[in-house]
Amino acid sequence: MRQFDFMGKRRIAFIASIVLTIVSVAALALLHLNLGLDFTGGTVVELHYATTPSLDDIRTLLANSGFENFQVQTFGAADEILVRLQQTFSNDVGAQVVSALSGNGPQVDLIRAEYVGAQVGDQLRDQSGMGMLVAMAGVALYVAFRFQYKFALCALISLAHDVVIVLGLFALFQWEFDLTVLAGIMAVIGYSLNDTIIVYDRIRENIRKSRIDDMPTIFNEGINQTLSRTLATSGTTLLVLFALFFLGGDMIHNFSISLILGVVAGTFSSIYVAAALLLVFKLERHDLIPAKKENAETEELP
Structure with a gap:
């Protein structure tokens, strides 16, 4: 050798x-x-879909609606989706996400929207x-x-x-x-x-x-x-x-x-x-x- x-x-x-x-x-x-949301904090939005959605489609819809620095993942079941946004929490952020994802697709229900603090x-x-x-x-x-x-x-x-x-x-x-x-x-x-x-x-x-x-x-x-x-x-x-x-x-x-x-x-x-x-x-x-x-x-x- x-x-x-x-x-x-x-x-x-x-x-x-x-x-x-x-x-x-x-x-x-x-x-x-x-630093990602794990370290900086941000808004967490939990959604329920009537049918199993495509995560790539969700990311595309959110990006087209002006959202930035977000993460999309399943949360337990395949029709339960967790959206994590690196932005300040507001009372209507959950409704904004639902509105961006609804369109002509399957029904989307808001489960919760809350802020994970920087602490x-x-x-x-x-x-x-x-x-x-x-x-x-x-x-x-x-x-x-x-x-x-x-x-x-x-x-x-x-x-x-x-x-x-x-x-x-x-x-x-x-x-x-x-x-x-x-x-x-x-x-x-x-x-x-x-x-x-x-x-x-x-x-x-x-x-x-x-x-x-x-x-x-x-x-x-x-x-x-x-x-x-x-x-x-x-x-x-x-x-x-x-x-x-x-x-x-x-x-x-x-x-x-x-x-x-x-x-x-x-x-x-x-x-x-x-x-x-x-x-x-x-x-x-x-x-x-x-x-x-x-x-x-x-x-x-x-």
């Missing part, structure tokens, strides 16, 4: 990662995330951010316990790299960021960590078995040995995610985007960022295999 010199190209990979990270941080700072959104935002920090702290402790603190630091930087890039692209292109996207990013953390640990495990094993101290060569060998597994896992995962992207519908569209971006970033970072950073942190053989003491005391024979 052909052996690729990944570590020989690490400087180019570092430059690409740094540029992407800077662009992502700038987008987050200047453009900010386009709920703030609470969700704070709790979700704390959940992400706790997840990454747990990752750091796990890797430090299983491997060594240099591995933990590099794995944590690699995971932060993946999360920042995904968040930055959402801010840059102003894709809506809701709880489904947050769930996708949490899944990305687990996926990227799994890839990274497999590469780390092989690198650690090769360091212990190898008789040379050339770390770039040892790292290249470990990455090449796990490359087929990494590409097979990423490829099959992306096939499923692209199916969700094209066929999954509007509700999980951004969720699938976050996972696609995360899988690509995670695969790249597990090869270049996580592994190459070990060279920056000067990982050496004695970090894993303590040198024997020259004047070790020996037990006296009776």
Whole structure:
């Protein structure tokens, strides 16, 4: 099997990662995330249809009537529809939605129309951010316990790299960021960590078995040995995610985007960022295999 010199190209990979990270941080700072109704609050309108409607037709009718920043989904049964509007609540908003959807189609009945306040959104935002920090702290402790603190630091930087890039692209292109996207990013953390640990495990094993101290060569060998597994896992995962992207519908569209971006970033970072950073942190053989003491005391024979 052909052996690729990944570590020989690490400087180019570092430059690409740094540029992407800077662009992502700038987008987050200047453009900010386009937060969805889960975080900002808005108006919720529940409707009952006489017959099962088409969600795409409902979205088209609402858009043609001047509504913006809305979400449409089924709510329990197929004829129960929930419309979420990112606008200030008014007493006649329910009637406006019913009027826009009635036309010559099936009968539409208003069940309820109410406002979800921003306080709920703030609470969700704070709790979700704390959940992400706790997840990454747990990752750091796990890797430090299983491997060594240099591995933990590099794995944590690699995971932060993946999360920042995904968040930055959402801010840059102003894709809506809701709880489904947050769930996708949490899944990305687990996926990227799994890839990274497999590469780390092989690198650690090769360091212990190898008789040379050339770390770039040892790292290249470990990455090449796990490359087929990494590409097979990423490829099959992306096939499923692209199916969700094209066929999954509007509700999980951004969720699938976050996972696609995360899988690509995670695969790249597990090869270049996580592994190459070990060279920056000067990982050496004695970090894993303590040198024997020259004047070790020996037990006296009776």
